[in-house]
Amino acid sequence: MDDETHWGQVWLLFGVGLAAAAQFAKLSLTFAALAALYDRSAPMLALSLTAVSGAGIVLGALAGFGVARYGPRKVLIGALILGGILSLLQSLVLPFPLFIVSRIVEGMAHLSIVVAAPVLMIRVSARKDYPMVMALWAGYFGVGFAMVGAALPLLLDRIGLQGIWALHGVLMLALAGAVASRLSSGPRGREVWPGFLTYHRRLYSHPNRVAPGLGFFAHTLVFMAFLTFLPPFIAGPLPVVLVAGLLPLIALVGIFLSGILAARIPPVCLMMLSYVMTVGMLALLALAPAAFAPWLAFLAFIIIGIAPGAAFAAIPALNHDATGQAEANGAVAQLGNLGTGLGSPLFALALGAGGFPGLLVLAALISIAGIVALGWISHRIVRQ
Incomplete structure (x- = not known):
């Protein structure tokens, strides 16, 4: 925490986030090339994608404890070095079982990066800039995917999939060196590991950490499932591929807008407002003529994008010390990975049972549940 924001360090840490997003994008956006490299069935290859998310579901909260205990700078440097070495090893075309193991370990490195980096961003920022800095961080995944997607055609043609993995490894190691040289060490925590279940119970009973x-x-x-299932129903006169590509980029507008709004509206209230407006937009989508559907969907995705930016802004707003911020980031990582993993199967069931209306109804119910949960947790925070 400082009286001024060190924007050079903030942008360095945002670059770290882009490299972390590439840990997903380097496989999910090159699935055909991966299938040519490893002659395996699609479900087997999909394990290499889900391994990273699986680590987040199981170990998200533990990453928060590790960052609080050992310090975000040390954890971040170690995770970047580990991620870089793993990418370089993957570029050697490991036997497939070892490749899957490397992806599981890479998931642990990814998790440590996305918990440690925002804690450091808060440390090098002035309090008045917290909302904007956290909104910037909230956009790392979408921006990272967009940048990798733009560069992939040229990179695949010039250096191939193995070259892309090697380049990513070198980038991670270079970022580790930059973080080590540009960011100073902070105080270490004194937390004692209480045990897996006790720690989770303590974390999720603390309203400021869990909100x-x-x-x-x-x-x-809602978000990842909507990106998967919604475009064919709302494209209207526009090409489905174009709409599918624009939706995540348009959501970034909402994420960065949240940085402005969260400086004026308490972040938890802003999340609730986002979900209230989302329910209204879903109702309009259900009633809109096909010609208006894509434009309403674009507006809906701006509104949907406000929620994650507000969620990250809520971390320093509700937790004023590094330990609380690290643990809150761990909960965000764990619950975010859980939501991403559950969303697509749930919406696939809704699509099968009710078609397009089923998707909208489920999204509205989840948004309403989010409003109720945040209202309840806000009441607990006020009482506390």
């Missing part, structure tokens, strides 16, 4: 994660959980349940 950002609850809001983020409701968002991730």
Whole structure:
């Protein structure tokens, strides 16, 4: 925490986030090339994608404890070095079982990065800039995917999939060196590990720690599933591929807008407002003629994008010390990965049972549940 924001360090840490997003994008956006490299069935290859999310579901909260105990700078440097080495090893075309193991370990590195980096961003920022800095961080995943997607055609043609993995490994190691040289060490925590179940029970009974994660959980349940299933129903006169590509980019507008709004509206209230407006937009989508559907969907995704930015802004707003911020980030990582993992199966069931209306009804119910959960947690925070 400082009286002024060190924007050079903030942008360095945002670059770290882009490299973390590439840990997903380097496989999910090159699935055909991956299938050519490893002659395995699609479900087997999909394990290499879900391994990273699985680590987040199981170990998200533990990453928060590790960052609080050992310090975000040390954890971040170690995770970047580990991620870089793993990418370089993957570029050697490991036997497939070892490749899957490397992805599981890479998931642990990814988790440590996305918990430690925002804690450091808060440390090098002035309090007045917290909402904007956290909104910037909230956009790392979408921006990272967009940048990798733009560069992939040229990179695949020039250096191939193995070259992309090697380049990513070198980038991670270079970022580790930059973080080590540009960011100073902070005080270490004195937390004693209480045990897996005790720690989770303590974390999720603390309203200030869990409130950002609850809001983020409701968002991730809807967001990734909507990107998968919604475009064919709302494209109207526009090409489905174009709409599918624009939706995540348009959501970034809402994420960055949240940085402005969260400076004026308490972040938890802003999350609730986002979900209230989302329910209204879903009702309009259900009633709109096909010609208006894509434009309403674009507006809906701006509103949907406000929630994750507000969730990250809520972390320093509700937790004023590094330990609380690290643990809240751990809860956000754990619940976010859980929401991403559960969302697509739930919406697939809704699509099968009720078609397009089923998707909208489920999204509205999740948004309403998010409003109720955040209202309840706000009451607990006030009482506390």
